[in-house]
Amino acid sequence: xxxxxxxxxxxxxxxxxxxxxxxxxxxxxxxxxxxxxxxxxxxxxxxxxxxxxxxxxxxxxxxxxxxxxxxxxxxxxxxxxxxxxxxxxxxxxxxxxxxxxxxxxxxxxxxxxxxxxxxxxxxxxxxxxxxxxxxxxxxxxxxxxxxxxxxxxxxxxxxxxxxxxxxxxxxxxxxxxxxxxxxxxxxxxxxxxxxxxxxxxxxxxxxxxxxxxxxxxxxxxxxxxxxxxxxxxxxxxxxxxxxxxxxxxxxxxxxxxxxxxxxxxxxxxxxxxxxxxxxxxxxxxxxxxxxxxxxxxxxxxxxxxxxxxxxxxxxxxxxxxxxxxxxxxxxxxxxxxxxxxxxxxxxxxxxxxxxxxxxxxxxxxxxxxxxxxxxxxxxxxxxxxxxxxxxxxxxxxxxxxx
Amino acid sequence: xxxxxxxxxxxxxxxxxxxxxxxxxxxxxxxxxxxxxxxxxxxxxxxxxxxxxxxxxxxxxxxxxxxxxxxxxxxxxxxxxxxxxxxxxxxxxxxxxxxxxxxxxxxxxxxxxxxxxxxxxxxxxxxxxxxxxxxxxxxxxxxxxxxxxxxxxxxxxxxxxxxxxxxxxxxxxxxxxxxxxxxxxxxxxxxxxxxxxxxxxxxxxxxxxxxxxxxxxxxxxxxxxxxx
Numbered sequence: 001x002x003x004x005x006x007x008x009x010x011x012x013x014x015x016x017x018x019x020x021x022x023x024x025x026x027x028x029x030x031x032x033x034x035x036x037x038x039x040x041x042x043x044x045x046x047x048x049x050x051x052x053x054x055x056x057x058x059x060x061x062x063x064x065x066x067x068x069x070x071x072x073x074x075x076x077x078x079x080x081x082x083x084x085x086x087x088x089x090x091x092x093x094x095x096x097x098x099x100x101x102x103x104x105x106x107x108x109x110x111x112x113x114x115x116x117x118x119x120x121x122x123x124x125x126x127x128x129x130x131x132x133x134x135x136x137x138x139x140x141x142x143x144x145x146x147x148x149x150x151x152x153x154x155x156x157x158x159x160x161x162x163x164x165x166x167x168x169x170x171x172x173x174x175x176x177x178x179x180x181x182x183x184x185x186x187x188x189x190x191x192x193x194x195x196x197x198x199x200x201x202x203x204x205x206x207x208x209x210x211x212x213x214x215x216x217x218x219x220x221x222x223x224x225x226x227x228x229x230x231x232x233x234x235x236x237x238x239x240x241x242x243x244x245x246x247x248x249x250x251x252x253x254x255x256x257x258x259x260x261x262x263x264x265x266x267x268x269x270x271x272x273x274x275x276x277x278x279x280x281x282x283x284x285x286x287x288x289x290x291x292x293x294x295x296x297x298x299x300x301x302x303x304x305x306x307x308x309x310x311x312x313x314x315x316x317x318x319x320x321x322x323x324x325x326x327x328x329x330x331x332x333x334x335x336x337x338x339x340x341x342x343x344x345x346x347x348x349x350x351x352x353x354x355x356x357x358x359x360x361x362x363x364x365x366x367x368x369x370x371x372x373x374x375x376x377x378x379x380x381x382x383x384x385x386x387x388x389x390x391x392x393x394x395x396x397x398x399x400x401x402x
Numbered sequence: 403x404x405x406x407x408x409x410x411x412x413x414x415x416x417x418x419x420x421x422x423x424x425x426x427x428x429x430x431x432x433x434x435x436x437x438x439x440x441x442x443x444x445x446x447x448x449x450x451x452x453x454x455x456x457x458x459x460x461x462x463x464x465x466x467x468x469x470x471x472x473x474x475x476x477x478x479x480x481x482x483x484x485x486x487x488x489x490x491x492x493x494x495x496x497x498x499x500x501x502x503x504x505x506x507x508x509x510x511x512x513x514x515x516x517x518x519x520x521x522x523x524x525x526x527x528x529x530x531x532x533x534x535x536x537x538x539x540x541x542x543x544x545x546x547x548x549x550x551x552x553x554x555x556x557x558x559x560x561x562x563x564x565x566x567x568x569x570x571x572x573x574x575x576x577x578x579x580x581x582x583x584x585x586x587x588x589x590x591x592x593x594x595x596x597x598x599x600x601x602x603x604x605x606x607x608x609x610x611x612x613x614x615x616x617x618x619x620x621x622x623x624x625x626x627x628x629x630x
Contacts (some may be wrong), residue, residue, distance in 0.1 A: 003503070003507060004500065004502065004503060004507075004511060007502035007503060007507075008502050010502075011501065011502045307500075309498060310498070310500050310501075313492075313494070313500075314511075315483065316457070316459055316486070316492055317486065317490075317491075317492060317515055318483045318484060318485070318486035318487025318488070318490070318515060319487070319515050320480065320483055320484070323515070396459045397454050397459050397460055399492075399494055399498055400450045400453065400454060400459075400495075400571050
């Protein structure tokens with residue numbers, strides 16, 4: 001019976017080509033829309049994914065990774081003394097405006113972190129490039145953001161406020177789809193850019209002064225009046241993350257602590273609710289499904305109509321409706337599978353193109369492809385309903401008419 | 403000989419009221435097992451309707467049909483289809499072969515419907531095509547076969563799994579005289595060999611030569627059967 005389904009399908013090559021084109025279009029729409037959604041969700045949490053921290057400590061008012069209130073610098077030191085904490089590193093995420101060589105303003109998010117630390121690394125960037133951030137007024141940016149910032153490459157300069165800063169290295173795949181342009185810098189530089197002014201560290205520990213081989217408090221140091229966005233925590237090997245998380249909450253009043261997964265979930269949920277992107281992209285995918293169903297449904301119906309005498313013959317010979325339905329369903333599944341392959345290849349190409357041209361993450365993972373295949377098969381089988389109704393209504397007596 | 407098929411008081415009316423047409427009127431008929439029976443009559447006499455009713459494809463308005471002690475007129479649509487699949491074979495005027503399938507695959511499809519699959523179906527289809535003298539065209543598609551060759555494939559298909567009854571509707575109508583005669587001779591020979599009952603509906607008076615019995619239908623009623 002599969003043979004009949006397949007042979008009926010390939011009997012008319014022109015019709016098959018039209019069907020496959022329709023399915024390919026539907027698959028591409030479904031996969032690309034789902035890929036954009038998956039890419040969006042992933043990119044919303046890029047900052048979190050780039051960190052190897054087990055726990056993020058932040059203000060209780062934190063809405064998502066880019067929107068939080070400051071917490072005092074002293075929480076960093078306190079966190080280091082909480083049981084189960086292996087290491088803690090500071091991070092700041094703030095908004096500012098960047099003026100590139102063409103004096104055009106670009107909204108940016110300045111991510112200040114410890115370039116010599118181990119808990120955050122902005123994408124695939126070498127230790128040597130990270131080391132360059134030790135120099136004053138330096139920054140990294142994603143390669144995909146160069147044109148948006150009016151920059152051509154490493155060595156170019158721009159301004160944040162009155163400070164001129166220099167691009168010292170590029171990174172890749174670190175720019176969220178919906179966020180302002182991210183620039184990465186060391187915490188002392190971040191304070192300079194945001195005009196917070198240097199402060200004298202009254203604490204004994206100041207890793208940033210040490211980076212530059214300067215005495216404590218000599219350069220743009222961090223101190224009690226400094227505020228942070230996050231304290232990134234690595235738990236000791238074997239420590240129970242939840243226990244450490246609860247200990248941090250107790251030790252740092254006014255703050256909250258999230259595991260890496262929780263932090264990702266909070267951020268993704270925020271963006272999903274804030275933008276309704278799932279609905280918007282889902283709508284695009286539905287358009288693809290409708291177009292695919294219309295094409296496949298029409299092709300199957302026409303195919304059944306063309307072979308109606310053969311179906312009638314099978315009925316006269318005693319084939320049940322279900323036997324005939326199975327042939328049509330098999331045809332639909334074969335069409336789905338054969339149409340899926342070029343469709344997913346087109347989607348992969350579009351994803352690569354979007355990443356290369358715009359740094360836009362269209363995430364067509366095996367899971368996305370599998371989901372698109374499932375939807376395509378479902379779409380084709382559903383499209384077969386009218387064709388199945390047609391054969392159900394066939395009167396086997398039709399075969400006795402010459 | 404036992405009675406393979408018994409029809410009693412068959413009436414078939416199409417439509418209702420003033421627009422109704424009576425296609426069969428009180429038709430009763432016994433067909434003996436292994437018999438080759440030819441039903442003749444002018445166009446519109448109700449031959450095809452009678453064949454369809456006897457084959458369980460049409461339900462009579464009144465009356466009954468028994469095949470091997472099963473009253474097929476009392477079966478549900480699904481059970482009637484199941485019965486046809488297990489007990490009947492069909493030869494059609496227009497051959498009704500599947501254009502996308504080769505001769506061998508057409509026979510295999512009938513075997514598949516009857517539950518024979520894989521190598522068994524391949525072997526059996528080869529044997530049937532050989533019996534029908536068309537095994538040398540097993541790989542050919544219907545579009546590449548002559549009318550006579552198509553009807554031989556059709557006969558091989560109808561005889562798949564040795565049905566109790568083979569119904570043939572105008573099997574020579576699309577064939578030239580020589581091919582028609584050869585096809586009917588083949589059908590008779592193979593049916594006799596397998597002990598199948600054959601019920602042939604035709605206009606072709608030459609077919610009467612190969613029949614064990616000929617019955618005539620006129621305006622939906624059977625004329626007296628002519629014994630041979």
